[in-house]
Amino acid sequence: MLIAKVIGTTVATIKDQKLEGRKLLICREADETGKATGKPYVAVDTVDAGVGDLVLTAHGSSGRQTYLTKDAPVDAVIMAVIDSLQVDGEVVFRKS
Amino acid sequence: MLIAKVIGTTVATIKDQKLEGRKLLICREADETGKATGKPYVAVDTVDAGVGDLVLTAHGSSGRQTYLTKDAPVDAVIMAVIDSLQVDGEVVFRKS
Amino acid sequence: MLIAKVIGTTVATIKDQKLEGRKLLICREADETGKATGKPYVAVDTVDAGVGDLVLTAHGSSGRQTYLTKDAPVDAVIMAVIDSLQVDGEVVFRKS
Amino acid sequence: MLIAKVIGTTVATIKDQKLEGRKLLICREADETGKATGKPYVAVDTVDAGVGDLVLTAHGSSGRQTYLTKDAPVDAVIMAVIDSLQVDGEVVFRKS
Amino acid sequence: MLIAKVIGTTVATIKDQKLEGRKLLICREADETGKATGKPYVAVDTVDAGVGDLVLTAHGSSGRQTYLTKDAPVDAVIMAVIDSLQVDGEVVFRKS
Numbered sequence: 135m136l137i138a139k140v141i142g143t144t145v146a147t148i149k150d151q152k153l154e155g156r157k158l159l160i161c162r163e164a165d166e167t168g169k170a171t172g173k174p175y176v177a178v179d180t181v182d183a184g185v186g187d188l189v190l191t192a193h194g195s196s197g198r199q200t201y202l203t204k205d206a207p208v209d210a211v212i213m214a215v216i217d218s219l220q221v222d223g224e225v226v227f228r229k230s
Numbered sequence: 231m232l233i234a235k236v237i238g239t240t241v242a243t244i245k246d247q248k249l250e251g252r253k254l255l256i257c258r259e260a261d262e263t264g265k266a267t268g269k270p271y272v273a274v275d276t277v278d279a280g281v282g283d284l285v286l287t288a289h290g291s292s293g294r295q296t297y298l299t300k301d302a303p304v305d306a307v308i309m310a311v312i313d314s315l316q317v318d319g320e321v322v323f324r325k326s
Numbered sequence: 327m328l329i330a331k332v333i334g335t336t337v338a339t340i341k342d343q344k345l346e347g348r349k350l351l352i353c354r355e356a357d358e359t360g361k362a363t364g365k366p367y368v369a370v371d372t373v374d375a376g377v378g379d380l381v382l383t384a385h386g387s388s389g390r391q392t393y394l395t396k397d398a399p400v401d402a403v404i405m406a407v408i409d410s411l412q413v414d415g416e417v418v419f420r421k422s
Numbered sequence: 423m424l425i426a427k428v429i430g431t432t433v434a435t436i437k438d439q440k441l442e443g444r445k446l447l448i449c450r451e452a453d454e455t456g457k458a459t460g461k462p463y464v465a466v467d468t469v470d471a472g473v474g475d476l477v478l479t480a481h482g483s484s485g486r487q488t489y490l491t492k493d494a495p496v497d498a499v500i501m502a503v504i505d506s507l508q509v510d511g512e513v514v515f516r517k518s
Numbered sequence: 519m520l521i522a523k524v525i526g527t528t529v530a531t532i533k534d535q536k537l538e539g540r541k542l543l544i545c546r547e548a549d550e551t552g553k554a555t556g557k558p559y560v561a562v563d564t565v566d567a568g569v570g571d572l573v574l575t576a577h578g579s580s581g582r583q584t585y586l587t588k589d590a591p592v593d594a595v596i597m598a599v600i601d602s603l604q605v606d607g608e609v610v611f612r613k614s
Binding site for chain 3: 237238239240241242243244245246248249254256258270271272273281290291293294301302303304305306
């Protein structure tokens with residue numbers, strides 16, 4: 135999974151019907167301290183995440199292993215909200 | 231999913247029969263403001279997208295989860311047309 | 327799918343039995359004008375492509391969605407020969 | 423599979439229910455001598471790995487081929503702890 | 519598939535039981551002339567390859583389409599040993 139920061143939202147009226155009612159959040163890949171430095175991508179939210187949250191995203195067919203994304207043309211899903219990250223014994227991120 | 235701009239079209243007479251009648255659009259990866267700065271790739275259109283549209287594309291086996299691409303040798307599909315993108319509370323893209 | 331140029335051929339006597347009789351072509355990723363500038367990889371040909379052709383390749387499990395690659399340890403397949411590419415209303419590549 | 427060093431841990435209270443009880447470790451891609459120089463990502467531990475261990479991780483749908491990750495929205499799994507690496511006939515890493 | 523050079527071996531006592539008895543070889547991505555210039559990764563050998571061989575590797579779910587890797591948490595497999603590579607009509611690699 136990737137550590138990612140939720141940075142925005144997407145509105146799309148014309149879309150595959152299996153995406154109806156799904157929340158499409160813009161994420162940016164983050165490093166192991168939670169700093170968003172990587173590429174942006176869009177993931178379906180399944181854990182009520184919001185802009186500013188640090189999350190985990192699962193990709194590829196693994197993105198379809200949730201109730202909300204089953205059999206949908208979806209290749210990225212937010213499946214966890216990160217509370218804290220600890221690297222080499224030190225807390226480097228804690229959700230505020 | 232990737233945010234992408236549709237930049238062109240592909241014509242291919244000789245192709246796998248499951249691609250017959252499919253629209254093959256050239257997309258270029260875009261950033262979170264809709265600016266096309268990344269790599270080009272070809273995706274099957276399933277939402278009547280056109281050149282100039284900002285779209286979402288799903289990849290890998292997720293690209294086969296639509297009626298038009300089921301069981302086809304297709305690894306990228308346009309499954310949404312983006313109306314607007316909002317980043318950090320600000321609208322950064324709106325379809326004209 | 328990736329736009330790719332077929333640049334060569336591979337000979338491999340010792341191989342998985344499901345690859346017997348398959349044509350393994352060396353491809354190089356190309357940009358949206360057909361210029362081969364990217365990384366090389368090997369794909370199974372399913373459309374009688376030849377060296378010099380500009381083709382489309384499908385990757386991952388999508389590479390196994392053809393009669394010739396079904397259930398084989400194959401992750402890239404040539405599934406179309408490109409006749410022409412049009413970008414922003416202009417023909418940028420035409421098969422000679 | 424990727425050679426990776428386990429560098430930390432992730433705590434996430436809100437997560438997909440199939441992740442309940444799973445250990446989410448932060449890994450960093452390593453080179454063939456075990457030096458962690460690449461990108462960080464999070465993988466589910468299935469072999470009782472710990473911070474500092476050099477491990478192998480499997481990705482994509484292959485990350486779901488373990489008892490602990492079956493059908494879960496998980497795209498990376500630690501499936502081996504590396505004892506030693508030998509390159510060109512020389513031992514370049516040995517677990518201490 | 520990727521062209522890769524086998525550069526080493528991996529020993530891992532603690533591993534998923536489906537990996538018991540499997541040979542885990544360190545590969546390095548090579549270019550179309552067989553020169554190993556890319557990233558290292560570990561693949562399961564299914565064709566009795568050895569260090570120094572130039573091989574083809576299949577990735578993702580395609581890495582599980584062999585008798586030795588079926589249903590295993592394995593995302594890369596060596597499925598061919600390359601005898602020769604020909605680019606633009608010229609032999610650029612021949613197994614010695």
